[in-house]
Amino acid sequence: MTGAPELVAARDVHVTLGGSEILRGIDLTVRSGEVVALLGANGSGKSTLVRALVGIVPLSHGSVDLFGEPLGPRLPWRRLGYVPQRVAAPSGMPSTASEVVASGLLGGGRLRLPRGWRDRTVEALDLVGLADRADDSTAELSGGQQQRVLIARALVRRPDLLVLDEPVAGVDKPSQEAFAATMTRLVEDGLTVLVVLHELGALAPLIERAVVLRHGRVVHDGAPPRASSTHAGVTHQHLHPHEPSDGDNRPAGPETGLTDALNPAASHAPRTAS
Numbered sequence: 001m002t003g004a005p006e007l008v009a010a011r012d013v014h015v016t017l018g019g020s021e022i023l024r025g026i027d028l029t030v031r032s033g034e035v036v037a038l039l040g041a042n043g044s045g046k047s048t049l050v051r052a053l054v055g056i057v058p059l060s061h062g063s064v065d066l067f068g069e070p071l072g073p074r075l076p077w078r079r080l081g082y083v084p085q086r087v088a089a090p091s092g093m094p095s096t097a098s099e100v101v102a103s104g105l106l107g108g109g110r111l112r113l114p115r116g117w118r119d120r121t122v123e124a125l126d127l128v129g130l131a132d133r134a135d136d137s138t139a140e141l142s143g144g145q146q147q148r149v150l151i152a153r154a155l156v157r158r159p160d161l162l163v164l165d166e167p168v169a170g171v172d173k174p175s176q177e178a179f180a181a182t183m184t185r186l187v188e189d190g191l192t193v194l195v196v197l198h199e200l201g202a203l204a205p206l207i208e209r210a211v212v213l214r215h216g217r218v219v220h221d222g223a224p225p226r227a228s229s230t231h232a233g234v235t236h237q238h239l240h241p242h243e244p245s246d247g248d249n250r251p252a253g254p255e256t257g258l259t260d261a262l263n264p265a266a267s268h269a270p271r272t273a274s
């Protein structure tokens with residue numbers, strides 16, 4: 001991947017929200033063809049970082065380039081697909097799945113849908129397995145299906161870079177696997193992906209690099225953590241009643257540091273007697 005164009009280049013990014021510094025000097029590069037997972041405990045700044053990268057929250061310091069252009073009107077926004085963290089669909093504002101997906105073709109000064117939008121909308125819904133629900137109101141869809149509609153809204157743009165914020169949170173296992181299969185096909189076709197995850201889950205085979213945040217800083221950028229056999233996920237952050245006592249032999253080396261980065265409780269909280 002070295003030498004491939006940098007689709008994301010964030011340098012010394014700081015973001016302050018509500019008077020608190022949430023991001024404290026993030027450097028992150030994503031090159032064309034990469035699939036990068038953004039991991040970290042709750043509140044470590046993952047969503048804030050992706051929102052800063054796509055220009056939704058302002059930087060207090062630093063810079064972000066996408067596709068070699070600084071954030072701003074000259075940027076080729078149509079090459080970007082962004083899937084926000086799902087929030088409940090507002091009731092009282094009925095819109096069909098295909099209307100939501102078609103809205104992904106607007107923006108960048110475009111007020112009318114392009115020719116062929118219907119076919120592209122159905123194609124995008126088909127990618128997430130919802131072509132047969134195109135005319136259903138999103139309010140009738142389950143939470144996981146609404147999430148898939150948002151993914152289709154990003155894919156309808158046929159983006160080169162897809163930024164997803166916890167796309168499979170609350171989605172059942174078969175749907176996660178279907179999503180992973182779709183992503184695999186798109187990545188084979190050249191899609192570059194930056195994805196916020198709580199655990200690698202079904203996407204694990206696709207993830208070649210993981211960036212781990214802690215308290216608004218990058219604490220790991222490299223090989224994805226291996227899922228432990230005893231824990232379903234790598235970013236679980238509760239304090240384990242079965243944590244090792246001080247006398248236990250914890251494995252030394254980078255893996256320990258990574259585990260601690262993902263699990264602040266493991267390294268800082270006082271151990272509870274079990």
Ligand SMILES: Nc1ncnc2c1ncn2[C@@H]1O[C@H](COP(=O)(O)OP(=O)(O)OP(=O)(O)O)[C@@H](O)[C@H]1O
Nearest residue numbers: 017018020022040041042043044045046047048049
């Ligand atoms: N608009 C805001 N105003 C003030 N603080 C905010 C705002 N948005 C986020 N924060 C704070 O920034 C911190 C990081 O939040 P963020 O959502 O980026 O974390 P995260 O790693 O994505 O967490 P999660 O895994 O729970 O989604 C949190 O402490 C959050 O409360």
